[in-house]
Amino acid sequence: MFFTTLSKASLALLVASMILVLTQKAEAHSYADCIDWRFKDPKNPSWSDKNGACFGFARRFPVKAKPFAKLDSDDPNRHYQQSHKNPDPNHSLACSDGKQGEEPGADETMGKPISSAYTGTDKRGRKVGVQTVSHPGGQLCIRWPAKNHAVKDEKNQPVTIALSEVNPTKDPTQLQFLSNIITNLNYKNCSDTNLNTDIWPCGGCFKLPTTLKPGNFVMQWRWKLNSNEWYTSCADIDVRAK
Template identity: 50%
Template sequence: MVLKLSFTIVLIATLALFTSYTPQAEAHSWADCIDWKGANGRNDFKNGKCNGYARRFPTSKKYSFGSLDSASPNRHYEQDHDNPNSALPCSDGKHGEETGANETRAKNIKDAYDPKKGYGKMTVARAGQTLCVRWPAKNHSKEYKVPNVQIHMARVPNRSDISQRELIRNTIANLPYGNCNSGSSDRRPCGGCFKVPTNRKPGVYLLQWRWMLNKNEWYTSCADVQIR
């Protein structure tokens, strides 16, 4: 009788442990803001204002910060694993390990930033200006303190999207993914700042945010930056 009672107690305790445990979801990130102005300085990615977004980025209030992994289409585009350096630099919504939303260059650039379609505005900057880009932690902030976020910027303006290899040759910054403010592990705001190269003449340039989660596992976000 004592043995049966002990077994029952152990079984109930074990079931309670498993039912109360919720595994932390692994998720993948994206850049939501290309020109973030922190209310309390450049390292404040929690309070502030976004003055320039990724292509076709939805700004509807129904999407809270970091929630677009559940949107349709979501914002995390994962490049092909076999040869990511030859993959599409910007999601077309059709290809990749995860297809993501359409971030290809619009025929009319302004169409990807049309407020009537619910999109955020395009980044406007000067050569030499500091821009701060923001992204949600998605449960990875403590894993990556090393600079594994790459910022690439096309060298020539007013042209179609260039290849991933050419973008890699135009890396303008390497940022630590885990540079984050306080908040939930999933939607903790993270970011970093970089300078627009001084040799960029007036025009519209492709800018790519590229993050490596694991070997050959790359996620990208694309934006247009108008240099005045």
């Protein structure tokens, strides 16, 4: 009875709107939220803001732009999906330039000097987060939002963490990063799973190689969603003598 009062155009618009809503939820994608997360209680690790704090961020990351996990709807959105058109890992941009890719994302190119990506404000006037500082063998814990992909019926694709050589003058290619993956992290390692599945905070910890020389290293966080969908976030690690 209800549908008989709707015109065909109105019904088509209603169906299209419902599909759009469902599609937006299904296509939510992730990114590195914090590079140096520290738990208030290491014996009871939680990735929620009330149980820890961030001491190092991705490049030009707006620290207080929106609540956790909502930067996928920012302008520009935070998540960067590498190009499908050129699958050669030597040519797909490893760090977003804010222009290229299936989903360009925010600008995460190397600062000149490197520290400039961690001082002042972003293009929208928002304060950006500080650079991560560590030492050879130091532990880093990286956080990311689940974005609906840490639930039971989703395949658990690992997060890969890769490093550049010491003091690079430009961002490595994807092929160069692939030659120096230092660890894989469990994407579904989430806490506060009583919340909406979109905003589950997740993360993983690892130790930097003990052989690193003091200097700056580019770190890449990379996660595979589907067969040809790769998402990356880039940050610079200032490694100092212990």
